[in-house]
Amino acid sequence: MKRNIVIAVVTAAALVGGGTATALSVAGDDENTTSVTRADDDRDDRDDDRDDDRIGAAAPASGKVTAAEAIAAALDHTPGTAVSAELDDGSWEIDVLAEGDTWHTVRIAPDSGKVLSAHQDDEDDAAEVRAALKNATVTAEQAARAAESKGTVVSVDLDDDGDDRAWETETRASGGDEREWTVDLKSATVTADRDDDSDDD
Numbered sequence: 428m429k430r431n432i433v434i435a436v437v438t439a440a441a442l443v444g445g446g447t448a449t450a451l452s453v454a455g456d457d458e459n460t461t462s463v464t465r466a467d468d469d470r471d472d473r474d475d476d477r478d479d480d481r482i483g484a485a486a487p488a489s490g491k492v493t494a495a496e497a498i499a500a501a502l503d504h505t506p507g508t509a510v511s512a513e514l515d516d517g518s519w520e521i522d523v524l525a526e527g528d529t530w531h532t533v534r535i536a537p538d539s540g541k542v543l544s545a546h547q548d549d550e551d552d553a554a555e556v557r558a559a560l561k562n563a564t565v566t567a568e569q570a571a572r573a574a575e576s577k578g579t580v581v582s583v584d585l586d587d588d589g590d591d592r593a594w595e596t597e598t599r600a601s602g603g604d605e606r607e608w609t610v611d612l613k614s615a616t617v618t619a620d621r622d623d624d625s626d627d628d
Contacts (some may be wrong), residue, residue, distance in 0.1 A: 449609075464623035494541045494571035494596075497521060500540045501533035509567040510551040511555055511584040518543055527582035552587075559587035563612035570610040573617050577608055595620065 475571075492500070497519035498509045507525035514520075519535040530548040535541070565573075571583045578598030586595045594610040596617075607620035 440470040466497050492519065492535065492537050493575065493577070494519070494583055495568045496540055497537070498566075498568040498571060500542065500584070504542045505533050505545055507529045507531070508556075508560065509583075511582070511583040512567060512571065520546070524553055524556055526595070528557075545586060556585060559592045560612070565595060565610065565612050565615045566593065569615055570596060573610050573615040574598055576606050577617060579608065581605070595618050 431445075442449075494512050495513070498512050498521055498554075501519075501521035501523060502509055505523045505525060507523040509521055510524050511522045512519060514537065517537070519537055521533045521535060523533060525531055525532045530550040530553070531545060531619045532544040532548055533545045536543050567583050567585070571580045574580050574583070574596040575598075577596075578600045580596055581599050582595075582597040584595045586593050593612055596610055597605055598608060599605050608617070609618050611618050
């Protein structure tokens with residue numbers, strides 16, 4: 428028996444629990460009708476889960492602010508030249524030499540990178556620091572990033588004494604061992620601190 432089959436697809440956008448409904452009707456000449464309805468009520472929930480996953484992936488896995496990030500945050504708050512950074516008493520302490528040869532200490536939260544406090548210090552060695560950094564091309568932030576290859580950087584400090592001027596950095600390995608490194612002021616080359624090597628011998 429010959430049948431004429433008519434297939435009609437009707438799509439309607441409706442909010443049914445936050446989802447959409449799709450209806451499919453199949454009709455033959457015997458007037459039997461089959462209807463299939465599918466509701467995607469959980470589609471928005473799946474989309475929300477994916478958005479949450481993306482937000483979580485964007486956050487740093489460790490949740491800790493690095494020395495370089497702490498220095499950048501301090502300079503954003505107090506423009507100048509970062510001369511030292513140290514993880515001390517539960518926060519980063521950054522010493523900044525600002526314009527007019529004024530010294531500032533900026534404390535940065537190690538978990539969020541927010542400024543906890545900032546105050547001006549009375550120091551008189553601005554001339555020595557500026558002389559040591561006169562031909563330098565590597566900043567404290569760059570020195571910290573360079574030393575990250577050796578472990579977690581816990582301090583960066585300018586050694587402005589004598590002829591061997593450089594950035595002195597200290598790193599901590601995952602096992603807790605601490606090492607000292609020297610970062611060249613022009614090339615950012617990282618070498619083991621000679622005093623640290625002699626202590627190991």
